[in-house]
Amino acid sequence: xxxxxxxxxxxxxxxxxxxxxxxxxxxxxxxxxxxxxxxxxxxxxxxxxxxxxxxxxxxxxxxxxxxxxxxxxxxxxxxxxxxxxxxxxxxxxxxxxxxxxxxxxxxxxxxxxxxxxxxxxxxxxxxxxxxxxxxxxxxxxxxxxxxxxxxxxxxxxxxxxxxxxxxxxxxxxxxxxxxxxx
Amino acid sequence: xxxxxxxxxxxxxxxxxxxxxxxxxxxxxxxxxxxxxxxxxxxxxxxxxxxxxxxxxxxxxxxxxxxxxxxxxxxxxxxxxxxxxxxxxxxxxxxxxxxxxxxxxxxxxxxxxxxxxxxxxxxxxxxxxxxxxxxxxxxxxxxxxxxxxxxxxxxxxxxxxxxxxxxxxxxxxxxxxxxxxxxxxxxxxxxxxxxxxxxxxxxxxxxxxxx
Numbered sequence: 001x002x003x004x005x006x007x008x009x010x011x012x013x014x015x016x017x018x019x020x021x022x023x024x025x026x027x028x029x030x031x032x033x034x035x036x037x038x039x040x041x042x043x044x045x046x047x048x049x050x051x052x053x054x055x056x057x058x059x060x061x062x063x064x065x066x067x068x069x070x071x072x073x074x075x076x077x078x079x080x081x082x083x084x085x086x087x088x089x090x091x092x093x094x095x096x097x098x099x100x101x102x103x104x105x106x107x108x109x110x111x112x113x114x115x116x117x118x119x120x121x122x123x124x125x126x127x128x129x130x131x132x133x134x135x136x137x138x139x140x141x142x143x144x145x146x147x148x149x150x151x152x153x154x155x156x157x158x159x160x161x162x163x164x165x166x167x168x169x170x171x172x173x174x175x176x177x178x179x180x181x182x
Numbered sequence: 183x184x185x186x187x188x189x190x191x192x193x194x195x196x197x198x199x200x201x202x203x204x205x206x207x208x209x210x211x212x213x214x215x216x217x218x219x220x221x222x223x224x225x226x227x228x229x230x231x232x233x234x235x236x237x238x239x240x241x242x243x244x245x246x247x248x249x250x251x252x253x254x255x256x257x258x259x260x261x262x263x264x265x266x267x268x269x270x271x272x273x274x275x276x277x278x279x280x281x282x283x284x285x286x287x288x289x290x291x292x293x294x295x296x297x298x299x300x301x302x303x304x305x306x307x308x309x310x311x312x313x314x315x316x317x318x319x320x321x322x323x324x325x326x327x328x329x330x331x332x333x334x335x336x337x338x339x340x341x342x343x344x345x346x347x348x349x350x351x352x353x354x355x356x357x358x359x360x361x362x363x364x365x366x367x368x369x370x371x372x373x374x375x376x377x378x379x380x381x382x383x384x385x386x387x388x389x390x391x392x393x
Contacts, residue, residue, distance in 0.1 A: 049242060053249060072228060074231030074235045079227045145200065
């Protein structure tokens, strides 16, 4: 298991004093996971390595923009990587990709396994955990497959309509729960 | 006032980064104009952050740390996303990052220009400017079309769309929205798949879309 590091403080330290040691610790945690993320999304190892490098370079450059009141450190890093991915990955690369969904856990591990040091993160993740495992799974798979959902349906052995309705149901519950709570 | 947002699964796909860059740009335009959608996407990004945190790490190349440290030391030219390159006034920020092709006449009261997004692949991003009372060019398509209104408004079978409103049309939809504002309706559109334009507009739009 990973030690509980305060990534928000490391990002702040990079922003305020260009702290290379703090950055190296951020890199040690996030870069191998970003590489993993992109490989699961269809990239080869070398491209995924370059992607993790580019994403972390943006973390270094944009650290001053990080606002802990708005996002947890991991979602901020994720959004940086996501923006790069939109620009960098061609649809063709994603399409040819086949991932075995049986590797995917049915649900996310409990929230205390990570540091969610921010209110939004805690709320959305807490609500996510209240969803049935099959609904959590389609949300999770949506982060790796494109929105046609055809691959998700194939991987889960479900009709496309079932995947779509499951996803909409899950998103509707998330949205409703988040809107109701203050 | 509540804007018409994209479907939840479209916002999830945006948050996840699985949309084409062209479609993502139209979603980003909506997000720039709609605070509730921005807040909802932030929540979905938290799920993304959580998923990435939970992934089994993949070992990096042995020189990975040395490489990144060398890269952060290297001087770099200004961020490419910093300068606004578009001369069009009133565009939401995401669209100001890109150069635009020239305006082209596309029928009475209708002008179209292409947003020159990188890696556009199969999809195109176009800005339409349509005069009051005119209709959008008629077309059918096999892919997904996203539209976000920037100024003015139009109406079609599914209602009225004003600034910030987002509409998505699947295949087989052949709608002809009519501009019902007293100023031109300016909107940004991502088109995808096989686009079939009807009548003489097909020839006019040929340079913009892969037919």
